[in-house]
Amino acid sequence: MRLTVYLAGEIHSSWREEIKEKAQTLQLPVDFVGPMENHDRSDAIGEEILGEQPDAVFRDEAASSFNNLRTQVLMKKADLVIALFGEKYRQWNTAMDASAALSLGKPLILIRPKELHHPLKELSSKANATVETVNQAIKALAYIFE
Template sequence: MELVVYLAGQIHDDWRDKLRQMAKERNLPLIFKGPQEDHDLSDDIGERIKGKQPNAVYRDQAASEVNNLRTRIWMQKADVVIALFGEKYRQWNTAMDAAMAIAAQKPLILIRPESLHHPLKELSQRAQLVVETPEQALDALAYVLE
């Protein structure tokens, strides 16, 4: 059995690469999907598809339309969503993706440091599992696959 795992969360570090590598080392049958990890492509995709936009607001809106399409398709195909909240960056996209997973009734694993317990308490109550590290999330999926 393979699981499709949507990796929601910040795109400013290599947590996804590390998680994919750990899963590969453990021979776990996981297929990973997520947001576009090439930040420039993510920002440019609206104009690449829809053409030059009149200003930055419209440029961002066009990119968001395409990126939201990608997110919705892959999240609907996912068996489980892992949403990572980190200390360093604002987490608007992570919160949106976690809320989308809940609305779509997708199992949600929330990764967040203990320091974010209070601001994420309501979201944490809606997740199936709350952990502090990507390794713990992977351990949970390994257990599901046993």
């Protein structure tokens, strides 16, 4: 059995590469998908498709529609979602993706540091599993295949 895992969370650090490397080391039969990790492309995709927009608000709205389309298609095809809430970056997209996963009935592993327990308590209680580290998330993923 092979699983597709959607990796939801900020795109500025290397946490996705860490998960992919650990999964490969454990020879887990998984394919990973997620949001556009090229931040400049993610911000510009609306204008690339629709042409120049009149201002920054319209530019953001145009980009958001195509990024949301991409996320919806890939998340619907995913078997599982891993959502990481880090300490450094704002987490609005992560919260939106984790909530979307839950509303789609996708199993969710939530990674959040202990310091974010209180602000994420409701989301954590809805997740299938809540862990504090990438290593714990990989162990949870590996357990599925035992």
